[in-house]
Amino acid sequence: MKPVLFVVLFVVLLGLSLDLAAAQQQALMDYLERRLQAIEDRISLWHEQTTRYAAELREVKQQMVSQLEVLDKRGEGLRSELDGLGSRVGRVEREMDYLDTQKETQPCVDVDERLVEQQVTVARERTKLKYAKLSGCKDVMASVKGMKVLKRLGGSAGMWTKDMTSGVGGVYVFNGSSSDTLHQFSSVRDFTSSQGTALATPLKLPGQWSGTGHAVYQGHAYYMEDSAELRLLKVSLTDGALADSSVLPLPDLVPAYALTPDTYVDLAVDEEGLWAIYATRESQRHLSLAKMDAGTLAVMQLWTTPCPRENAEAAFVVCGALHVVYNSRLPGRSRVQCVYDVGDLQPADEAPLAYFPRRQGAHSSMKYSPHEKLLYAWDQGYQILYKLTMKNKLEV
Incomplete structure (x- = not known):
């Protein structure tokens, strides 16, 4: 009986296990x-x-x-x-320029008109005689006739020019505000057709230049050396040899132009020779002008001009008259807004207000060519020629 009981119990337990497994499976499902x-x-x-x-x-x-x-x-x-x-x-600017040339200056006080006219005539005749002894140059800038962009070479600062002795021959490029290598091109055609300075002859200078106020005159390069005392160097363009040097007797120099802070002395050439445009700490609100002896580098005469440094970017000299070019902090349209004639032949308030064609940048240098009546300008790496129209300042 016991084996049968075990079988029955096993079957019962097996059934219970199967029922439990089925229930768990159903719950899982x-x-x-x-x-x-x-x-x-x-x-x-x-x-x-x-x-x-x-x-x-x-x-x-x-x-x-x-x-x-x-x-x-x-x-x-x-x-x-x-x-x-x-x-x-642009039309309003042209109309204003025209009105400025047409309007007459009103007297500030009531005086005898005949007496004033007589005094002015005598003064001008004396000035004409005095100026005729100094130079036969009588031109003054009237307007900018046109411009031509030749190429783009270099960065925002630089200077390019010809030898202003004759206005013919090669082109000389000072790329940057400090370097010791001058690039010489044999002609304007080589300069414009060259890729960069590929057709140029490099000339190693005896010292690095400072700023963009250099000049090329009578077969020599004139520039301010990048040193603590700012020496003026005169270097032969034939072999790069130092011909002469001088420390200018101009104490406490400050940048000549507020918008071109790298240039402390700007050398200029006109019909009368070599000039230096500068500013000192004593009279830093206005520009000063010095007539230079190109042979000995001596300062012959000094003038303090009424032309302000503020917003000035460049300047040039035409027939002994300083022309200062102004712009704005955000580069806009350049204009000649102040003219100072060392011969007193043209009053500053009678000078024409000349505008340059609109550009996107600002000029770092402008060099006047007396024989060509051109300005060699450097504008944000572009080399530009400005054609000038002139008039006789003795007829003003």
Whole structure:
């Protein structure tokens, strides 16, 4: 009987185990179904939200496209208005220049007109006689006739010129505000056709230059040496040998132009020879002018001019008259706004206000060629020629 009882008990236990396993399996299946249903619900909600977000994104995109189209139309309108405004400003400037040449200076006090006219006539006749003994040059700048951009070589600072003795021959390039290598081109054609300085002959100088106020005159390069005492060097263009040097008797120098701070002394050449444009700490609000002896580097005569340094970027001398070019801190349109004639033949308030064609940069140097009536200018790495129109200042 015992074996039968064991069998019966085993069968009963086996049945109970199978029932329990089936119940657990059913519970697991129910749990998995609930989890899958929750996942499906979340996927459905995500899909619904994604669809709504995509629709909203398309709507926003369409709104942005329409707004961009409106902005483009407004921008075109503003550009056309600015172009029109620029042309009107240019027209107003020309009209103001014309009015300045036409208006008469009103007397400040009531005086005998005949007496004033007689005094002015006598003074001008005396000045003419005095000036005729110094020089036969009577030209003064009237306006800028045109400009020509030859090429772009170098950075924002630099100077290029010819030998101002005759206005013919090679081209000389001082690239940068400090270096010791001068590049010589045999002609303007070689300069314009050259890739960089490929066609140039380098000339090693005996000292580094400072600023952009150099000059080439009578077969020599004149420049201020980059040193503590700012020596003026005269170097032969034939072999680069030092011909002469001098420490200018100009104490406490400050940058000549507020907008060109690297240049302390700007050397200029005109019909009468070599000049030096500078400013000192004592009279730093205004520019000073010195007549130089190109042979001995001696200072022959000094003048303190009424031309301010503020907003000045460059200057040049024409027939003994200093012409100062002004701009703004944010580069705009350059203009000659102050003229100082050492011969007193042209009063400063009667000098023409000349504008240069609009450029995007600012001039780091301007060199006048007396024989060609041209300005050799360096503007943000571009080498530019300005053609000048002249008039007789004795007829002013």
